[in-house]
Amino acid sequence: MLSIWARNIAPSPTLAVDAKAKALRAEGRDVCGFGAGEPDFDTPAFIKAACARALDEGRTKYAPTAGVPALRRAIADSYNARGFAVSENQVVVSPGGKMSCYLAILATVSPGDEVIIPAPFWVSYPEMVKLAGGVPRFVPAEDSAGFKITPGQLRAAITPRTRLLVLNSPSNPTGAVYTEPELRALVGVALEAGLFVLSDEIYEQLVYDGQAACHPALFGGEAAGRVITVSGFAKTYSMTGWRLGTLVASREVASAVADLQSQTTSNVTTFAQHGALAVFEQPALARAAVAEMLAHFDRRRLSLLAGLNAIGGVRCYRSQGAFYLFPNIGAFGLGSDEFCARLLDEELVAAVPGSAFGAEGYVRLSYATADATIEKGLERLARFCGRLRR
Numbered sequence: 001m002l003s004i005w006a007r008n009i010a011p012s013p014t015l016a017v018d019a020k021a022k023a024l025r026a027e028g029r030d031v032c033g034f035g036a037g038e039p040d041f042d043t044p045a046f047i048k049a050a051c052a053r054a055l056d057e058g059r060t061k062y063a064p065t066a067g068v069p070a071l072r073r074a075i076a077d078s079y080n081a082r083g084f085a086v087s088e089n090q091v092v093v094s095p096g097g098k099m100s101c102y103l104a105i106l107a108t109v110s111p112g113d114e115v116i117i118p119a120p121f122w123v124s125y126p127e128m129v130k131l132a133g134g135v136p137r138f139v140p141a142e143d144s145a146g147f148k149i150t151p152g153q154l155r156a157a158i159t160p161r162t163r164l165l166v167l168n169s170p171s172n173p174t175g176a177v178y179t180e181p182e183l184r185a186l187v188g189v190a191l192e193a194g195l196f197v198l199s200d201e202i203y204e205q206l207v208y209d210g211q212a213a214c215h216p217a218l219f220g221g222e223a224a225g226r227v228i229t230v231s232g233f234a235k236t237y238s239m240t241g242w243r244l245g246t247l248v249a250s251r252e253v254a255s256a257v258a259d260l261q262s263q264t265t266s267n268v269t270t271f272a273q274h275g276a277l278a279v280f281e282q283p284a285l286a287r288a289a290v291a292e293m294l295a296h297f298d299r300r301r302l303s304l305l306a307g308l309n310a311i312g313g314v315r316c317y318r319s320q321g322a323f324y325l326f327p328n329i330g331a332f333g334l335g336s337d338e339f340c341a342r343l344l345d346e347e348l349v350a351a352v353p354g355s356a357f358g359a360e361g362y363v364r365l366s367y368a369t370a371d372a373t374i375e376k377g378l379e380r381l382a383r384f385c386g387r388l389r390r
Helices: 004-008 013-026 045-056 069-080 097-108 124-131 151-157 180-192 251-262 270-281 283-309 336-347 371-389
Strands: 091-094 114-119 135-140 162-168 196-200 227-232 245-248 363-366
Touching: 004 124, 013 336, 045 270, 045 283, 069 091, 069 245, 069 270, 091 097, 091 251, 097 124, 097 162, 097 196, 097 227, 097 245, 097 251, 114 124, 124 135, 135 151, 151 180, 162 180, 180 196, 245 251, 270 283, 283 371, 336 363, 336 371
Parallel strands: 114 135, 114 162, 162 196, 196 227
Antiparallel strands: 091 245, 227 245
């Protein structure tokens, strides 16, 4: 018999939808894919060139577990420039933001500990908590509240067994962005209860409508020691396949994360880290690359939002971050799993059911895809929804 970990873990629904869409494309089917949270742009050329140079220079051996020293120093410097006070020994580079989150949970959560996760949530948070032997506890964030929880909700969810609060702003799947006062209030409640806070900021540079991502670790007092900040290069620089996540925490937590990593993945691919270092060594090129992608994402966001809200029965919140929209499809009387399965079968449009994110009655659509795909996908979705309303 398989272990309890293998038996209780759920496969990633987002990857499953993407895999099915790719399989249909391989059969020659014209699929409009809104499933994957992956930019459709190539990795910027200057990053790839830096990686190629590292290969040519023979940087293909083991690196220090916590990351190449030059990259860790550059990451620390970039955080310090934003007001942090961290040293390179508080930085750990891991194989992907997902691994950074998982190691943070493993470093702070023991079997039986509870972890508070606002819902809708990224699909992997609950599974990571369960793999650590913890117990996920969900707090609902309604679309009428901008998909954000309140300090009162958080306080009511805390028990003597609560150990960690997970915050994700900008959010996957909703695109919601907490304001600084909102985050300060939540972090204040968490610190009063002696909790750790995992602040997943992987989409921190992908914000719109004049919003700015906030950093809870900067909130003073105990925050610097209790907040674990996770980010990375995947979403901002279209480097999803490079597997490069970053974690900044207290020396105690960062050291524990590095020890855990030493016994699991050893270290991140060495030459990939040298590619990422180019982001800090060539900041003008990095800023230009982000600005160009952000302009495309913003245009697509508004186009998809307008198209969704023009479909009878669909209601969609205006996201302000990441590259997702999370429309409400509850008016059609179908569960989100059935809705998405039929949408793919009947119209070849791939979307992820809201049930995967702890939010039945919604679907997630990624606008990290071509404008033509958005236009065609909206036509197909409107046709599908029209049939459901008859």
